[in-house]
Amino acid sequence: MQSSLVKKNSRTIESVQRVIGHVKGEFKGPTVVFFGGVHGNEPAGVVALQRVFSALKNTSSPCFGEFFGIAGNLPALEKEIRFLDEDLNRIWFPHRLESLHRDSSVQNAETGEMLALYQCIKDILATASPPFYFIDIHTTSGETEPFIVVNDSLLNRKFTSSYPLPVILGIEEYLTGAMLSYINELGYVAFGYESGKHKDPEAITNAENFIWYTLGLTGFYPLDAKGIDKAKAKLDVSNITSKRFYEIYHQYLIKEGAYFKMLPGFENFQIVPKGQAIAVNGKGTILTRKKRQLFMPLYQKKGREGFYFIRSVPKFFLWVSKYLRMLGADTLLVALPGIKWASSKKEAILVDRRIARFFAKSIFHLLGYRTRQAGKNLFILKNRERSSRTWEYENTPWQ
Ligand SMILES: [Zn+2]
Numbered sequence: 001m002q003s004s005l006v007k008k009n010s011r012t013i014e015s016v017q018r019v020i021g022h023v024k025g026e027f028k029g030p031t032v033v034f035f036g037g038v039h040g041n042e043p044a045g046v047v048a049l050q051r052v053f054s055a056l057k058n059t060s061s062p063c064f065g066e067f068f069g070i071a072g073n074l075p076a077l078e079k080e081i082r083f084l085d086e087d088l089n090r091i092w093f094p095h096r097l098e099s100l101h102r103d104s105s106v107q108n109a110e111t112g113e114m115l116a117l118y119q120c121i122k123d124i125l126a127t128a129s130p131p132f133y134f135i136d137i138h139t140t141s142g143e144t145e146p147f148i149v150v151n152d153s154l155l156n157r158k159f160t161s162s163y164p165l166p167v168i169l170g171i172e173e174y175l176t177g178a179m180l181s182y183i184n185e186l187g188y189v190a191f192g193y194e195s196g197k198h199k200d201p202e203a204i205t206n207a208e209n210f211i212w213y214t215l216g217l218t219g220f221y222p223l224d225a226k227g228i229d230k231a232k233a234k235l236d237v238s239n240i241t242s243k244r245f246y247e248i249y250h251q252y253l254i255k256e257g258a259y260f261k262m263l264p265g266f267e268n269f270q271i272v273p274k275g276q277a278i279a280v281n282g283k284g285t286i287l288t289r290k291k292r293q294l295f296m297p298l299y300q301k302k303g304r305e306g307f308y309f310i311r312s313v314p315k316f317f318l319w320v321s322k323y324l325r326m327l328g329a330d331t332l333l334v335a336l337p338g339i340k341w342a343s344s345k346k347e348a349i350l351v352d353r354r355i356a357r358f359f360a361k362s363i364f365h366l367l368g369y370r371t372r373q374a375g376k377n378l379f380i381l382k383n384r385e386r387s388s389r390t391w392e393y394e395n396t397p398w399q
Pocket residue numbers: 038039042138139
């Protein structure tokens with residue numbers, strides 16, 4: 001295990017190695033990979049991982065499979081800033097990775113970090129055994145209860161429903177180039193966990209409890225039913241936010257160089273009445289036009305996502321969409337005018353909105369698709385289900 005230093009009486013990190021820790025168990029089992037500090041001003045995940053690895057050193061329990069702790073943006077962690085040149089969690093596009101391999105002159109601080117992390121992930125996938133779990137720990141600039149953010153695949157949904165936490169679906173429609181979306185598209189269980197507010201000691205404790213429960217849930221660390229329940233209860237810290245699935249339906253994107261300031265005092269998941277002033281931009285005050293539920297209000301200078309609106313997803317929709325996806329109902333879509341497969345791999349469909357304008361986004365969501373604009377009237381919709389490596393997760397303890 002690599003060592004690293006945490007300054008006394010402070011939660012900042014003096015120096016941290018790429019591999020925070022790695023434990024290979026005595027027996028076969030899953031591969032659990034945690035990332036911390038992909039944003040350099042969010043050291044909670046790194047500190048929590050350091051604590052879990054040092055506690056594991058002192059236990060005599062046999063472990064099953066492998067457990068890795070990987071640090072994200074090393075130079076930014078050292079400087080305690082979100083990033084140096086560009087956001088490391090917004091650049092994970094296959095075409096960018098390819099161009100970096102071809103031409104190293106296009107590198108900056110973060111693309112260098114991306115390449116190093118990419119190599120780490122590749123090595124883990126090549127040397128360790130399935131099933132693989134990838135989890136990225138973050139913290140937020142505003143006050144928040146801990147929560148989970150996932151790309152909407154049935155595999156991700158099923159796994160994250162084991163946590164007593166709110167789960168936010170569909171962030172991939174608004175936020176592109178996230179590392180975990182990239183890994184999720186390779187077919188693995190991969191999602192983000194937000195453990196609390198930056199620099200809040202509770203965010204570290206929450207992340208530690210989250211890691212332990214995950215190690216138990218995946219079967220890496222042996223916990224009996226009682227132990228699992230105990231670890232799960234520790235995560236259940238909120239009595240305000242309901243532990244259910246939510247979806248994002250609106251994002252306030254700050255234009256390059258534009259003025260934006262969130263008004264003080266808003267918390268994540270807060271329900272705001274109609275007509276409430278929530279933020280100020282160059283044109284004036286932003287008021288809510290309806291009653292809204294706020295998500296991730298921005299209280300830091302860096303970052304272009306001002307705030308989001310979310311709503312809870314009724315259980316009935318989750319159920320219907322599960323069966324429609326299992327039946328492969330999307331194969332019927334391409335028989336409709338204006339809709340066709342993007343390639344012979346059938347992982348994505350192209351929708352011409354001039355022809356298929358009768359289609360609401362929510363229908364595509366039900367079937368497992370998330371939209372990206374690909375041209376003026378053209379949308380490309382990626383299906384999470386077709387790439388899922390579901391067979392690798394059969395007979396896991398949480399199924
Ligand atoms: Zn973050």
